[in-house]
Amino acid sequence: MTYETALAKIHSLLTFGSRPGLDRMRAFLDRLGNPQDRLRYIHVAGTNGKGSTCAVLSAVLTAAGYKTGLFISPYITDFRERIQINGQMIAKETLTAAVEQTFPVLEQLNAEGVVITEFEYVNALAFLIYAQESCDIVVLETGMGGLLDCTNVIAPPLCAVITAIGLDHTAILGDTIEKIAAQKCGIIKSGSAVVTSPQERAAMQVIEQTAADKNVPLFKAADLPVEVSECTLRGSRFTLYGEEYFIRLAGWHQIENMSAALTALFRLRNKKQLSFTEAHVREGLQNAVNPARLELLRAQPPVLLDGAHNPNGIAALERAIEDFLPGAPITCVMGMLADKDVDSSILLLKGLFKRVYTVPVGNPRALDAQSLAEKFRRVCSDVTAFDSPQQAFDQALAAAEQENGAVLICGSLYLAGEIRPYIIGG
Secondary structure, three states: OOOHHHHHHHHHHHOOOOOOOOOOHHHHHHHHOOOOOOOOOOEOOOEEEEHHHHHHHHHHHOOOOOOEEEOOOOOOOOOHHHEEEEEEEOOOOHHHHHHHHHHHOOOOOOOHOOOOOOHHHHHHHHHHHHOOOOOOEEEEOOOOOOOOOHHHOOOOOEEEEEEEEOOOHHHHOOOOHHHHHHHHHHHHOOOOOEEOOEEEEEEHHHHHHHHHOOOOOOOEEEEEEEEEEEEEEEEEEEEEEEEEEEEEOHHHHHHHHHHHHHHHHHHHHHHHOOOOOHHHHHHHHHHHHOOOOOOOOOOOOOOEEEOOOOHHHHHHHHHHHHHHHOOOOEEEOOEEEOOOOHHHHHHHOOOOOEEEEEOOOOOOEEEHHHHHHHHHOOOOOOOOEEOOOOOOHHHHHHHHHHOOOEEEEEHHHHHHHHHHHHHHHO
């Protein structure tokens, strides 16, 4: 089997969509010998900030010498970003061998009426590969929710981490913060611990109640005594427990994500479940990367790429623009999926841009550029719909160069995946 064939088999499962529930995953893993039971985990759920929190956890653990698996979604440019070991994508041969080993099992289950979705299959591949590679620990990001997310087949993790909770995937997870928080809290298990990022009061109450019901110690990232001395588009400098650190991830929201990761790590060190030094923390923070999250692709003129696609993510982006590009004429290149809260996101961006270029996104769920432009014209007078992201970026960059401005590409991680290679190579 070739790598291309392996990828085609994986993507052929897209037609089955995303379906909450653990029974299918358990049946599949049981046929594979339950590789997930041979691993230790830090399990991460939340609406925003999961990817960055996972990146910090993985980078620090890797710096400390642990063979660290990292499972994330979605990917930006290469499918293998979803399954990493020690901060590196697995080899094409590794993925191909795993598909060759497991796809016949999947087909047998399908024949028996147990239909495995793409996300379930990729998650199972990750469990198998991490077990075969004898990873010391796995940083495991949920796909959607937590309680019924297929990653939740694991035994109690070393620690569960809940990042910022907001309204997203409301048709599946619920239409209130409380309902969504209850789903996220499904990863909290007796015999573990839980760390939470700052939350809206309604979400925090659900987290506190769940931790109390399960008799699980709760730690709040906001209690970490981080003193920030510098926060720029290139990253942030801060002091913690008398030590100075630098993190490359940009924006104040990344301080919150990093604080959640470090709170979990320090707790596990205090319990002697992990061992690392401040030097390992320093190295890990300098190495942590998370593409398309307020990522500075060019410095002059500034070109920022951000995958924010829901109101919470857009609000963090709004703050970053006001902090780092005050008064700058900004051209926004934006594409969004139709099933996101497009109207609320657009309202949050009102008044921030000199002009907006709307673009199509290569996804069946995408909102077409013309419809997005019509929505944006309610809050911005200079809006143009383009046929391609590349064409829009070229024109936006020319405008930024001419007027000493900046370019921001946002709205969807799928758009980020399309445009990032073009900008870096262009």
